[in-house]
Amino acid sequence: MNNKLTNMVMTAFFAALCCVVSPISVPLPGGVPVTLQTACVLLAGLVLGPVSGFMAMLVYLMLGAVGLPVFAGMSAGISVIAGPTGGFLLMWPFTAFIAGYIYKRFASNKKDISRYVIMASAMLLSSVVMYVGGLIWFCFVTGMDLAGAISLCLIPFIPGDILKMAMAGLLTLPLEKAIKYMLPPDTKKKVIKGI
Numbered sequence: 001m002n003n004k005l006t007n008m009v010m011t012a013f014f015a016a017l018c019c020v021v022s023p024i025s026v027p028l029p030g031g032v033p034v035t036l037q038t039a040c041v042l043l044a045g046l047v048l049g050p051v052s053g054f055m056a057m058l059v060y061l062m063l064g065a066v067g068l069p070v071f072a073g074m075s076a077g078i079s080v081i082a083g084p085t086g087g088f089l090l091m092w093p094f095t096a097f098i099a100g101y102i103y104k105r106f107a108s109n110k111k112d113i114s115r116y117v118i119m120a121s122a123m124l125l126s127s128v129v130m131y132v133g134g135l136i137w138f139c140f141v142t143g144m145d146l147a148g149a150i151s152l153c154l155i156p157f158i159p160g161d162i163l164k165m166a167m168a169g170l171l172t173l174p175l176e177k178a179i180k181y182m183l184p185p186d187t188k189k190k191v192i193k194g195i
Contacts, residue, residue: 007052010179014044014056018070019063025072032085032138032153033072038130039164041092042123045099046172047179053096061089087137088153091130098126103172119172123165 018040025033045053060070061081069076071089081089099122107118131154138149 006179010048011052011056011059014040014048014053015059015063018044018057018060019068022070022072023074027073032088032134032157034157034160035072036164037072037092038095038127038161039168041095041130042099042126042165042168043171043175045096045101045126046103046119046122046168047175048096048100049104050097050100053100054093057093057096061092064089082141084138084141085134086141088130088134090137091133094133095126095130098129099123102126108176116169119169120165123168127161127165 018037021036021040025035027033041057044056047053048056064070064076065078065081067076071080072085080086102122102125103119107115107122110118135146135149135153138144138153139146142149144152
C-alpha cells in the first residue's frame with residue numbers, strides 16, 4: 001500500500017469511527033450532548049497527524065451535512081451545523097489539526113514521560129480552542145450570555161473530557177504501532193511522523 005492510499009484509508013477509518021460512535025450520546029439540559037466523538041477527534045489528530053486528522057473530521061462533517069445520520073443521537077443535516085451545537089462540530093477539524101500538529105512536531109520521537117506530557121498538553125490546548133469556538137457560536141445562535149453558556153456547555157463536560165483525553169492518550173501508541181506494522185518499510189517513517 002503506498003503512502004497516498006494509506007492516508008486515504010486511515011482518514012476514512014477515523015471519519016467512520018466518529019460516525020460509528022455517534023449514536024452513543026447523552027443529552028444534557030443545555031442541548032449539547034455528551035458523546036464519545038470528541039475522543040475520536042483527538043485520536044484522529046494524534047494518530048494521523050494534523051493534515052489527515054483535519055481531513056478525517058472534515059469528511060465526517062460533510063457526511064452529516066449531506067444527510068447521513070452521523071451526528072450525535074443519529075441526527076443529520078445542515079440544520080444541526082447551523083444550530084446551537086454547530087460551533088463545536090465546526091471546530092473539530094481544527095481540534096484534530098492542533099492536537100496532531102503539537103504531538104507530531106514535539107513528541108512523536110520521544111520515548112520518555114515527556115511524550116505523554118506533550119500529548120496531554122496537545123489535547124488540552126486543542127480542546128480549549130474547540131470550546132472557545134463552540135461557546136462563541138452557541139452564544140451567537142441562542143443569544144445567551146457567556147457565563148450562561150459556560151455553565152451549560154463547558155462545566156458539565158470537564159470530567160468526561162478528562163476521561164476521553166485519557167482514553168485517547170492510552171490508545172494513541174498502540175494504534176501508531178498497529179499502523180506501523182501494516183505498512184511496507186519505505187512508508188513507515190513518513191506515516192508515523194504525521195500522515
